[in-house]
Amino acid sequence: MGELVERLRAGLPDGAVAVDPDVTAAYARDMAGFCEAGEPAVLVFPEDVEQVRFVLRTATELRVPVVPQGARTGLSGGANAVDGCILLSLTRMNRILSIDPVDRIAVVQPGVVNAELSRAAEAVGLSYPPDPSSWESCTIGGNIGTGAGGLCCVKYGVTAEYVLGLDVVLADGRLLRTGRRTAKGVAGYDLTRLLVGSEGTLGVVVEAALALRPAPGPQLVLAAEFDSVDAAGAAVCEVMAAGHTPSLMELMDATTVRAVNEMARMGLPESTRALLLVAFDGPDQRERLAEVEALCKAAGATGVVPAEDRAESELLLQARRLSLPALERLGTTMIDDVAVPRSALAAMLNGVAAIADRHGLTIGVVSHAGDGNTHPVVIFDAKDEDQTARARTSFDEIMALGLELGGTVTGEHGVGLLKREWLARELGPVGLELQRQIKAAFDPLGILNPGKML
Amino acid sequence: MGELVERLRAGLPDGAVAVDPDVTAAYARDMAGFCEAGEPAVLVFPEDVEQVRFVLRTATELRVPVVPQGARTGLSGGANAVDGCILLSLTRMNRILSIDPVDRIAVVQPGVVNAELSRAAEAVGLSYPPDPSSWESCTIGGNIGTGAGGLCCVKYGVTAEYVLGLDVVLADGRLLRTGRRTAKGVAGYDLTRLLVGSEGTLGVVVEAALALRPAPGPQLVLAAEFDSVDAAGAAVCEVMAAGHTPSLMELMDATTVRAVNEMARMGLPESTRALLLVAFDGPDQRERLAEVEALCKAAGATGVVPAEDRAESELLLQARRLSLPALERLGTTMIDDVAVPRSALAAMLNGVAAIADRHGLTIGVVSHAGDGNTHPVVIFDAKDEDQTARARTSFDEIMALGLELGGTVTGEHGVGLLKREWLARELGPVGLELQRQIKAAFDPLGILNPGKML
Numbered sequence: 001m002g003e004l005v006e007r008l009r010a011g012l013p014d015g016a017v018a019v020d021p022d023v024t025a026a027y028a029r030d031m032a033g034f035c036e037a038g039e040p041a042v043l044v045f046p047e048d049v050e051q052v053r054f055v056l057r058t059a060t061e062l063r064v065p066v067v068p069q070g071a072r073t074g075l076s077g078g079a080n081a082v083d084g085c086i087l088l089s090l091t092r093m094n095r096i097l098s099i100d101p102v103d104r105i106a107v108v109q110p111g112v113v114n115a116e117l118s119r120a121a122e123a124v125g126l127s128y129p130p131d132p133s134s135w136e137s138c139t140i141g142g143n144i145g146t147g148a149g150g151l152c153c154v155k156y157g158v159t160a161e162y163v164l165g166l167d168v169v170l171a172d173g174r175l176l177r178t179g180r181r182t183a184k185g186v187a188g189y190d191l192t193r194l195l196v197g198s199e200g201t202l203g204v205v206v207e208a209a210l211a212l213r214p215a216p217g218p219q220l221v222l223a224a225e226f227d228s229v230d231a232a233g234a235a236v237c238e239v240m241a242a243g244h245t246p247s248l249m250e251l252m253d254a255t256t257v258r259a260v261n262e263m264a265r266m267g268l269p270e271s272t273r274a275l276l277l278v279a280f281d282g283p284d285q286r287e288r289l290a291e292v293e294a295l296c297k298a299a300g301a302t303g304v305v306p307a308e309d310r311a312e313s314e315l316l317l318q319a320r321r322l323s324l325p326a327l328e329r330l331g332t333t334m335i336d337d338v339a340v341p342r343s344a345l346a347a348m349l350n351g352v353a354a355i356a357d358r359h360g361l362t363i364g365v366v367s368h369a370g371d372g373n374t375h376p377v378v379i380f381d382a383k384d385e386d387q388t389a390r391a392r393t394s395f396d397e398i399m400a401l402g403l404e405l406g407g408t409v410t411g412e413h414g415v416g417l418l419k420r421e422w423l424a425r426e427l428g429p430v431g432l433e434l435q436r437q438i439k440a441a442f443d444p445l446g447i448l449n450p451g452k453m454l
Numbered sequence: 455m456g457e458l459v460e461r462l463r464a465g466l467p468d469g470a471v472a473v474d475p476d477v478t479a480a481y482a483r484d485m486a487g488f489c490e491a492g493e494p495a496v497l498v499f500p501e502d503v504e505q506v507r508f509v510l511r512t513a514t515e516l517r518v519p520v521v522p523q524g525a526r527t528g529l530s531g532g533a534n535a536v537d538g539c540i541l542l543s544l545t546r547m548n549r550i551l552s553i554d555p556v557d558r559i560a561v562v563q564p565g566v567v568n569a570e571l572s573r574a575a576e577a578v579g580l581s582y583p584p585d586p587s588s589w590e591s592c593t594i595g596g597n598i599g600t601g602a603g604g605l606c607c608v609k610y611g612v613t614a615e616y617v618l619g620l621d622v623v624l625a626d627g628r629l630l631r632t633g634r635r636t637a638k639g640v641a642g643y644d645l646t647r648l649l650v651g652s653e654g655t656l657g658v659v660v661e662a663a664l665a666l667r668p669a670p671g672p673q674l675v676l677a678a679e680f681d682s683v684d685a686a687g688a689a690v691c692e693v694m695a696a697g698h699t700p701s702l703m704e705l706m707d708a709t710t711v712r713a714v715n716e717m718a719r720m721g722l723p724e725s726t727r728a729l730l731l732v733a734f735d736g737p738d739q740r741e742r743l744a745e746v747e748a749l750c751k752a753a754g755a756t757g758v759v760p761a762e763d764r765a766e767s768e769l770l771l772q773a774r775r776l777s778l779p780a781l782e783r784l785g786t787t788m789i790d791d792v793a794v795p796r797s798a799l800a801a802m803l804n805g806v807a808a809i810a811d812r813h814g815l816t817i818g819v820v821s822h823a824g825d826g827n828t829h830p831v832v833i834f835d836a837k838d839e840d841q842t843a844r845a846r847t848s849f850d851e852i853m854a855l856g857l858e859l860g861g862t863v864t865g866e867h868g869v870g871l872l873k874r875e876w877l878a879r880e881l882g883p884v885g886l887e888l889q890r891q892i893k894a895a896f897d898p899l900g901i902l903n904p905g906k907m908l
Contacts, residue, residue, distance in 0.1 A: 102691045102797045103826075125697050147640035158638060161615065176884045183825035184612060184793045185862035186601035186651045187869060187880050188907065189889050193647035197640045214697035237556045243579050243668035283738040339638045343556045371637035372557075408639035415641060426641050430630045435643050437895035441888060453642065 004062055005042050011054045018043040028081040033334045034392060035077030035417045043087040049206045057173035059086055065450050068200035070142030073134035075335055076416025078146060078199040078452050088204065090141045096120050104212045105164065105181060110141025110205045126212040129156035133324060141205050147197030149412030154370025155247045158412060160196045167207035168195060171443040181209050199414055200449040202442040219247050219279040221313035222289050222306040224296040225272040232274035233346025235299035236369045239292055240342055248279040249370030250320045253349060256364040259326035260319050268319060269303065277320055323366045330362060332382035334395050338402030339373040339411030351401045352376045359390040373411035415453045423453060458516055459496050465508045472497040481543065482535040487788045488846060489531030489871045497541040503660045511627035513540055519904050522654035524596030527588035529789055530870025532600060532653040532906050542658065544595045550574050558666045559635060564595025564659050580666040583610035587778060595659050601651030603866030608824025609701045612866060614650045621661035622649060625897040635663050653868055654903040656896040673701050673733040675767035676743050676760040678750040679726040686728035687800025689753035690823045693746055694796055702733040703824030704774045707803060710818040713780035714773050722773060731774055781818045786836040788849050792856030793827040793865030805855045806830045813844040827865035869907045877907065
């Protein structure tokens with residue numbers, strides 16, 4: 001590995017190459033559980049496109065694997081090191097290059113933090129909607145790599161819908177420009193979308209043109225409690241069937257509600273089996289909220305609390321925001337990410353409860369109910385081998401259930417290492433073979449994030 | 455070709471195989487000008503997925519090219535026959551298989567006419583937004599093949615944004631299922647989007663899962679006239695920069711306005727240099743329209759007419775709807791499809807006027823101003839060789855101008871035969887090579903719509 005480091009040092013600025021094992025080890029993992037991480041050979045922090053090209057050319061010449069990384073907040077092991085790799089951190093390429101309020105397009109480097117872009121857009125009356133839980137620290141490059149979602153998706157969609165064009169360094173160092181810097185365009189195969197969600201296996205994103213939207217007004221939130229998951233699931237279906245598009249529609253199960261109460265003494269109703277939060281941000285939000293209140297009651301809600309103003313709305317949302325931290329206090333957590341048709345939401349939640357019972361485990365479920373994306377959080381004692389094994393089994397059973405219900409094994413977190421075998425099951429042999437051929441077209445030597453996804 | 459026809463007849467129902475040259479010639483072209491069409495060997499009308507698979511298997515075994523077709527309303531020659539090909543018409547696979555109002559998903563066969571799906575969605579309070587001009591006759595399969603747009607795109611986006619998953623017959627007859635039947639999902643490379651806009655060069659779409667939206671309310675329209683294209687372009691920029699998202703924002707130039715008046719005696723102001731139509735469909739549409747009226751006046755509008763009701767709105771929209779038929783009365787027309795950044799709209803229109811002057815031609819321009827997508831319509835006498843040559847040159851100069859202004863050579867009509875060389879210019883050598891490798895991965899024998907796009 002002497003030659004690799006020597007060559008990288010010769011072509012990169014001072015301080016851009018780290019080999020101290022304590023340092024490189026600290027960058028060897030993202031936030032996923034149940035995932036292996038290898039020992040990196042070197043960690044580099046390029047500062048511009050030419051430096052990234054230099055790193056990739058060097059990697060190709062020496063046949064060294066490259067693992068691109070952002071803030072490593074991912075939940076599927078996609079950014080984990082493989083043995084002997086170059087860890088390619090894009091965090092120093094963190095400039096917002098332009099924001100155009102007429103074309104509503106931002107051009108950014110990959111290391112820009114999601115929240116920074118959101119705030120810069122807000123400053124000119126615009127918004128960048130995708131809002132993963134980690135938005136205060138995760139990077140746009142990582143969001144693009146995983147196809148990240150968030151709470152906004154029921155109305156505003158996922159990251160993919162905001163990526164108009166990309167500059168990408170290919171495995172051999174060539175620079176590819178995809179897509180467009182216009183609102184519309186259909187010239188050629190859509191390589192932009194092919195790269196979104198490709199987890200660094202096809203190329204390294206070094207610049208992105210992103211669509212922005214006019215800033216929505218503040219949300220008004222309603223909380224509805226139900227004494228059964230079926231009633232809550234029915235309410236979700238009724239709201240969508242009535243033609244509403246909430247700006248947020250989240251469902252917390254009883255385990256989650258109890259955990260939040262324990263942590264934050266929020267006084268949420270302990271008897272509830274499911275707590276539904278629904279929000280609107282449009283000019284008719286009060287009328288919409290009143291209609292949703294009626295629909296929830298008709299579906300059997302045992303209590304409905306509409307917020308009167310922004311402060312009350314924030315308070316209700318706080319319960320949802322605290323869900324993951326509250327569940328994490330109960331033990332080691334594995335967060336799953338199965339999306340099902342909305343109509344199968346109740347079946348999914350009941351199925352997860354049955355899996356938890358069968359394995360004697362606690363599984364809390366928070367869901368982006370509006371788009372059918374559930375996050376069952378399996379809680380276990382990592383020091384207890386048997387419990388850990390049961391947690392792993394239940395995690396897999398949850399994915400199997402999702403596929404059975406017509407869903408997908410990942411709604412927004414990506415495949416990485418964690419769900420590689422499950423991706424193969426979901427795609428089937430024909431799809432898998434085509435995906436492998438596409439990988440080979442982009443990366444014939446297989447040096448880009450090897451072993452991830454496929 | 456005896457063996458080909460014999461084998462197709464043996465495997466397809468009576469009446470599904472046509473060889474009469476009068477019949478096959480009638481299917482040999484779409485609606486694009488300036489495009490060659492070859493002589494098809496045979497025309498087939500499969501009725502189900504297995505029959506399509508049979509056709510493709512046969513084509514692969516005999517190494518015969520296959521040209522998939524819908525209603526042949528395309529404007530780029532993408533559906534034109536190549537010599538000795540199988541014309542594969544999907545028009546008999548025209549069933550809407552399901553519409554689910556909870557998941558807001560329609561599952562359809564490719565031969566379903568756009569307007570039929572729109573009406574079926576409306577019947578349950580939903581809408582399928584993409585609305586190309588040919589919506590009363592074009593098919594969903596064709597819309598997916600070209601990535602079709604329409605008037606709705608400024609607010610509701612193009613076809614690609616509504617395609618969740620596809621069933622696709624590959625060149626060798628294998629069946630590929632892509633994407634998902636859920637609102638959300640990021641499992642694997644996005645083959646769905648790769649297929650949208652691929653013009654039948656990667657596979658034959660035999661089923662599509664499409665996202666639907668709640669039906670918007672009726673639009674309220676405003677017409678604003680300007681004495682210069684620059685003032686109209688400035689108004690478009692001001693409206694977008696102020697954070698509005700109209701449900702429609704169309705711009706007609708002086709040539710188009712005169713042509714519409716001549717055809718329909720609509721009494722549009724003959725002195726106008728540009729007529730802007732802006733519409734809103736939300737609950738705050740009257741307030742929005744009043745704000746846009748003020749912005750147009752500030753930008754120098756010489757007259758603004760806001761519609762009071764739905765009937766007046768329809769009347770104003772009629773002017774836009776008649777634009778293409780009105781221009782077609784003036785001679786043979788070639789419709790271009792260049793999208794530029796919104797901020798470059800005025801520069802684009804002025805540049806097109808200069809091109810028209812230089813070549814002594816009439817070029818009317820209608821634009822989806824809200825997304826920067828211009829349709830310059832070059833008018834010429836097809837019997838006049840010199841004029842035809844000038845028309846062809848000006849058509850190309852318009853694309854060159856679009857690229858210079860940071861735009862794309864096709865916003866929504868596709869590449870087909872018409873813009874093949876221009877696609878190569880837009881993509882550059884790296885992009886072109888990757889696109890060719892993707893084509894080779896899907897279609898190693900090159901039998902699917904050969905010579906189109908790439």
